[in-house]
Every structure is written in structure tokens, then in C-alpha cells.
Amino acid sequence: MIDKAIVHMDLDCFFVAVERLRDSKLNGKPVIVGGLSDRGVVSACSYEARTFGVRSAMPMRMARQLCTDAVVLRGDYEAYSQYSSMVTDIIYESAPIVEKSSIDEFYADLTGFERFLGTWKFASELRQKIITETGLSISMALATNKTVSKVATNEVKPARQIQILQGDEKSYLAPLSVSKLPFCGSVTTQTLRNMGILTVDTLSQMPVKLLQNTFGKTGKLLWERANGIDDTPVIPYSEQKSKSKEITLEKDTIDIVFLSRLISKLAEELGYDLRESGFCTCCITLKIRYSNFDTLTRQINVAPISADHDLIHHAIELFKKLFDRRILIRLIGIRASKLVRGQQQLSLYDNSAKLASLYGAIDNIKNRYGTDSIGRAFNFDLNKRKPE
Template sequence: MSQPQRRPPDEAETGELPILHVDMDAFYVEVERMRDPSLIGRPVIVGGSGRRGVVASASYEARAAGVHAAMPTAQARRLCPSAVVVTSDFSGYIEASSAIAEVFESVTPHVEPIALDEAFLDVSGAHRLFGSSSDIAWHLRNAVREAVALDCSVGVASNKTLAKLASVAAKPAVHPDGPRPGLGVCVVSVAEELHFLQAHRVEALWGVGPVTLRRLNEIDVYTVGDLAAVPLNQLVSTVGAAHGAHLATLAQGIDDRPVHRGGLPRSVSHEQTFETDLTGVERVRSEAVRLADAVASRLRANGLSGRTVTVKVKHPDFSLRTRAHTLPEPIQTGHALAHVAQKLIGTLALDGGIRLLGVAVSNLEESSSAEMARSTGSLDERDAASAQPHQLAFSLDLPPDTATESGDEAVWGPTGDTELDLRLADALDAIRDRFGRSVIAHGSAALRDGTPGERRWGR
């Protein structure tokens, strides 16, 4: 991507437009190119590399061949045979995202992360320090480039819907000869809002998925302008009362949603799509241990614990089943989480195998238990420093049994973090902080290749 340049201020810019949407350009791909400069200029696909893998991100060179996110990797390879498929450790993306978030928060505390690579910002209180909204957008773009050597596109408008569409308009353009530089920053003034909005295809609006799009097309609605002209009663009869009222409001450029400051996430989860269907209860239980360890590590790294544990499985016919259990006390260790996850697995029919397994923790809260464990732990960073950097394995697997969905203590057994669990988790964190995640694993999970983050988009 080209070096961002400072654009002269727009004379129509009032400096009072409050909402910015910042979206990184081909984020996963560009992080991989920083790791491996030989990928620069080549078509690159980040995602799962096997027959069940999916595309997480594609370079603009690959997009020119028709590749896009969420496409099966096998289809993407057919469209772009010369593409390099990269599967990587997710931690690199998280590290870059954290640095980008620090840039945002240096301008305003009102930051609402949408994903690792995009966020909404309310800059209504930042004009005195940083100038007009346009000035702030260009400041952020250059500051992000300075912090992580990555490009972003920024949309500036009076509300979220318009700012999101504006950031898309600011992005580089796909072209067979290579990406064409975009605007970098797109400002939608109040006077231009309806003209800008209603020229978009209707599927650009939030809430217009394939089913809604088909129904709207059936009444000759193809653009947002077409949508704005449809009488409300006809729209309601086509897509339903609540959805129709929502779309009618958006089509008029009205979006009153505030920017919610980044707080606790709703959940922490890991899931994996397997190259071949996973069969056998013990194999599924073993994978659940590995996923539980990954989720618990992220909880502790962010000072969180949670009370609701959810297990998700996808069967070979793509049907989904979930089971959840809410604990009386929050947990943050792999042992406690694996215990509940394996109990939940015991309530699911696994005879036909599964293609995907996921473990999640929700109902989150901030926790100080990790610090308490460190004060009494048996292994601190000095102990970890003296450990040998080779793979260790120890048992976290639980004895097989059959659980019910009851919350009765006699059925579930102990489900909270014990002092020993917390001390063990502290030891794990200290070793991994020094030598990396791969040096130590739980029981049979140590025999698996890679970590859940490396297989986020399937093998």
C-alpha cells in the first residue's frame, strides 16, 4: 500500500461530524507480508489451506480474480491458482490489533471495536485537540501507519451506517493490474448524505442478507434509493414489521446508535473445523481439552473470568448443536473449563462424527484471582526461566462419564477454580510467556499439531 498523504481540508467540512469508522486494508494479508516480504505484490490468501478451509482475507491481487472472505479455500484456489495460501498463528494479528487500538485511544476514549481490524470512534470531544473530523481521520491514518506499518481507510459521517459506507468508499480499488490507491479518507457531509447513501446497492445496508435481498429484489428494490421509495406498509409485508421499519429508517440516513466504549467482551471462544470428521467420544473430549486451555489462557491474559460455558458442534450434514451450563462462580482455568466442556459433550449425540467443535465462555467479569494465585503460586517467572524449552505434557483429561443437563452438584461435581488450578495456570502462563505456547500442553492435547488459533479457519 502507498504511503498515506495529508489531504487538504474539505471546505465543506464543518468539523462537527462525530463518527469515524476505521477499517484496516486487507489486514491479515498485510500482517503476513510484514512477516514475509516475499509475499508483497503476489496474490495471497489467509485462511485454512485444506479442503474444508475458508478464506479469512485475500490480497487485492487475489480479489481481482474473484476471491473474497468466507469463500471455501478450494474454490479460491480454482479462481486464483497462483495465490499463496498462508495459515498462521492468530497471535500476530492480535498483537497488531492491540497496537492499533492504542492509537485510537490516544485520540478518544469512545472506541467501539467491531473486529480485530475495524472500529467505530466518536470524536465529538476531540476537535479542540485534533481539529476537524477530517483532520482527525488523516491523523489516525498516519498514526496507524507509523505504529504498525499498515494502511487503513477511514469513513467520516454523522452516524455509524454512513461512516461504515464511507470507509468502504475510501478503500483501494481492485484492478487486474494491481490495486489502485483509494481516497484513504472519505468524508460524507450532512448535505451529501442522502445522495451518497441512496446510490448504494441495497445489500450494502446492515440487515440485508441473502434472504432479505431476494425478497427486496422481488419488489424491484435494488438500491437504497429504491428502498427509500417503498411505502412502509409494503416493506413491512415483504420483510416483516420490525425489519421493515429498521430498513426504512436506514434508507433515510437515520441511525441513532451510539458508539459504545470498548468494555468487557461478550464471550471468549475457540473453535476448529477438522480436516476429516472427528469420531469417538474420547477424541472429541481430548480436543475439548485443547480448546478449553486456549480459551482459559485468553481469559487470564485479559484479566477475565466467566460463568457460562458453551460447547458447539457441527455435524457432517452441517447441522449445529450447542449445550451451555452456567456456574455459580466464575472460572478462568483450563482444568475447570475442560471439566464443564466435557460434561456438556456427554449430552450430545456424536455417533456420526463432527466436523467442527467449539468451546466458549460468556457472562464475563473482571477477575483478580490470577493475581491472588501469583502471590501464593509455586512457580514464578524465575522458576519458568530455569525450565528447559521442550514440550511437556500433563494430564488434564477427566474420567469418562455421562452427564445430564441438570445443574445439580451431584451430577456436575466440582466446577470452580481451585487454588491448585490457579497455581497451575500461573505456572503455565509463566512458561509460555518465556518459551511460547507450544512448549507445554495438557495430556493428549500435546499430541495434536498446532494450537487452535493456527487453525481458526479450518485446516
């Protein structure tokens, strides 16, 4: 049986790195990318800023107080998507099976390459090719499964690479904190610590039944990961261009309230589709078609999102800017493009984080009883119409 060879690659401080490529004066300086107002949130920060305690998802006001000399920039997500696509193309052209897990993270299955070029040599050359052709820094780990390769990449960041050989997975993970494992969020980590489980080594020796009684199905998963076991395949990457929802009205109208409700409903449906397929969107486009068949569109680039309230907000704002005629509308639609794999990163300091569990519950109800079974009361009577 051929040993599995899974490489994980992660772009270092990706947003900041792109900004530095566009402005070399930022090199060596503490840089923070995110919302510029005090109510904004840090999307990314340079390693120089991290030494002052700045972290992603931190309120911008706090970040400014911690690092008073930081250069604060509003994110240019169109540029980030372009650079991400460049890296994706390089990996996709070279590796046989590629999974893009987020805008700046990639897995590649290189199983079998050892018989030809040598897996480690190939992976190293691929990483160097990305650095040379894009100017971006990227870290990498090669192991026998996705869990070990991802954990190892995080340990060697920034700008380094490592190989964990077959049979060394468990010993490599053993001394690390349980918080280093995937699926060990803040709540799970704290629960494990309350049980006296601080390291991966201790977790790997716990009875599976005890972990299952505490964490349910996740308990067995945690035990497997702690023991370096992970059979999760690399899902072949094939970029989906966009997702959209639109409807042709039964009767042309200029009723702003009704149209706003309809946009909100379409955005809800789009958000559900995005979350169910594991995508976030970096670009939202609103389309309207007038009764004279003139069609107009307007779009905005955003941070990767899939939450209903964010999609609704941007769609309504686009509508306000786009609808500038007193002409009846016959069609309206929303498109999500520049899709990236992954879930929306929600901040503990942002109201959106409080809605994360709510969206999960709503999606579960829709999965069980149908997409029209639950929704905002403001739009609920619109469930009778069917979008195209």
C-alpha cells in the same frame, strides 16, 4: 445542537497485510490465508487474488483452482491479535470514545472536536499515525452516524478516506445497491430485489408499513438506514480479558468418557456466554488439576470463534494432549481469552453455517427458560452440577 461526528476505520486485507509485514516477498503477489487442505476455507485474500474471483469464505479447493499462482498460508491468529491490539491502543489513546467492532474494525465518536482541532484533521492524523506506527494500511470515513461511515469506508477501500458532510447522508447512499447497507444480507437483498428494490434510493421511498409487513421490525430499520438515519451510539471500548468455566469434581476421577462429556458441557456454556455478550475468542485454554494439586494448562490460538461445536472440538483436542498421567483429576476448566467484538464468521460452504440459526434458536430458549433447559443429549444429565 452539536453535529455528531462518527469515524469508522477498517484495516485493509488485515490478515494478508500482517503476513506481508512479516515477509516482504509476499508484496504484490496473490495471497490467500486459510485452511491448507482442500476442505479448508478462505479466511482472507489479497486484492491481487480477488481479481481472479477469490473471496473470503470460499472453499480453499475452489480458490486454488481460480488462482493457481496464489501463495496459500495458514493463518497466524496470535500475530493478528497482536497487531489488532497495537491499532486498538493507538486509537484508544487518542479518541475519547472508541468501539472495537471486530478484530480489524473500529468506530470513534469525535463529536465536539470541531471546536478544537477540527474533526476531519484529527481523524486524518489519527489514521496516518496508525499507518506510520504499525505499517498497516487502513481506510476511513467520517460521517454523522455509524451506518453512513461504515458504508462509506467500504466504498473507498483500500487505503483511502472520505468525509460525508451533515445533510449529505441520504444523497450519498441513494445510488448504491441495497446490498451495501448493514443488515442487508444475501436473503434480505434478494427479497428486496424480488420486490423491485435495487437501490438505496428506491428503498428510502418505500412505505414503512410495507417493509414492516415483509421484514417485521427489521423493515423500519432498513427504511431508516436507507434514509441515512442511525442513532446507534458508539459503545465505549473496554477490553474484557477472558471468560471461563470450571468445576471442581465431587469425586476425583480418571474416567475419560465422563471428563470428555464434562468438557463438552463447559464448552457449551462458554459458547453461550460468548454469544450473549457479543464476543468471539481467539485463544482457548484448557486447565486440569490433579488430585495432588498439580495444575497444568495448554492453549491454542484460533480464528475468532463462539460456536459450541468449534469450542468443543478444540477443548477436547487440548485435553487429549494435556492429560498424559494416570492420576485422578479433581478440577477441569476452559478459558476463552483474546476476546474480540463481533459474531463468528460462518461460511455458506461450511457445516457451521447451517448451525448458525440453530444456535440462535437454542440461545433464545436458554434466555427464556434458563441455561439448563436445553443442551446436547450427550451431556444433559450433567445439568445438575453447577460450574464455578
